[in-house]
Amino acid sequence: MNNKVILMFCDLEGTLLNEKNGTLDGRKLSRFLDQINKLQETTKSTVYLHLLSPIPLNIMEKVLDKLDTYIAKYNRENRTFIRDIQGATASYPIGITQQENTYDRIAPFPERATNNFYDIAAEGKLEYVMKWIRGINNLNFCIYAGNGRNDFKAIDYIKKNSKGYSICPDNSRRTVKGIADFKSDDSDIDGVIDGLDKLNKYLIEKNRNEDTRDER
Numbered sequence: 001m002n003n004k005v006i007l008m009f010c011d012l013e014g015t016l017l018n019e020k021n022g023t024l025d026g027r028k029l030s031r032f033l034d035q036i037n038k039l040q041e042t043t044k045s046t047v048y049l050h051l052l053s054p055i056p057l058n059i060m061e062k063v064l065d066k067l068d069t070y071i072a073k074y075n076r077e078n079r080t081f082i083r084d085i086q087g088a089t090a091s092y093p094i095g096i097t098q099q100e101n102t103y104d105r106i107a108p109f110p111e112r113a114t115n116n117f118y119d120i121a122a123e124g125k126l127e128y129v130m131k132w133i134r135g136i137n138n139l140n141f142c143i144y145a146g147n148g149r150n151d152f153k154a155i156d157y158i159k160k161n162s163k164g165y166s167i168c169p170d171n172s173r174r175t176v177k178g179i180a181d182f183k184s185d186d187s188d189i190d191g192v193i194d195g196l197d198k199l200n201k202y203l204i205e206k207n208r209n210e211d212t213r214d215e216r
Contacts, residue, residue, distance in 0.1 A: 017188070047083065049086055050087050055091065165181045170186055
């Protein structure tokens with residue numbers, strides 16, 4: 001088991017899920033997991049995947065269960081070890097508290113005295129990222145894959161306060177593209193796969209250069 005941890009935070013709509021119809025493509029997800037496995041091998045770290053979205057709790061539960069099934073199948077077929085989704089944050093239905101929720105992997109967006117749904121989502125994603133970064137002692141680095149304005153604060157925090165990289169597909173908002181480390185000309189999950197491929201190539205080259213310097 002690898003000791004170091006990579007925290008990977010993923011938005012859903014327009015990143016892992018198709019932005020227009022909210023579908024998940026199994027074949028593309030396998031390619032996404034190929035890149036996660038390669039990342040683990042390159043860095044000798046374990047990736048902890050997290051989902052961040054303002055979708056309702058009950059929908060997030062279904063997404064988590066479906067992704068866990070895909071990951072288990074991928075691991076069996078490829079003899080790999082990719083962890084189940086570590087956690088998520090989502091919107092809780094009115095009248096349901098976190099204490100009443102038995103699905104303990106999902107944290108609620110914080111309650112705010114505002115009707116601005118964008119602010120609630122942006123602050124919720126930021127607080128979730130901050131909590132996890134502060135709670136991991138053996139953190140190698142973070143990755144954030146997102147495309148929306150409500151991802152900006154979380155990405156900005158990672159860039160300023162921890163070792164990390166950000167990925168955005170082509171269907172990302174201009175503000176996100178402006179701070180992303182790895183941009184793609186592909187949309188949705190194809191763009192995330194492309195971004196991870198670029199990150200893996202960057203890390204391999206970085207390791208090669210460090211090894212060369214050590215030999216001198």
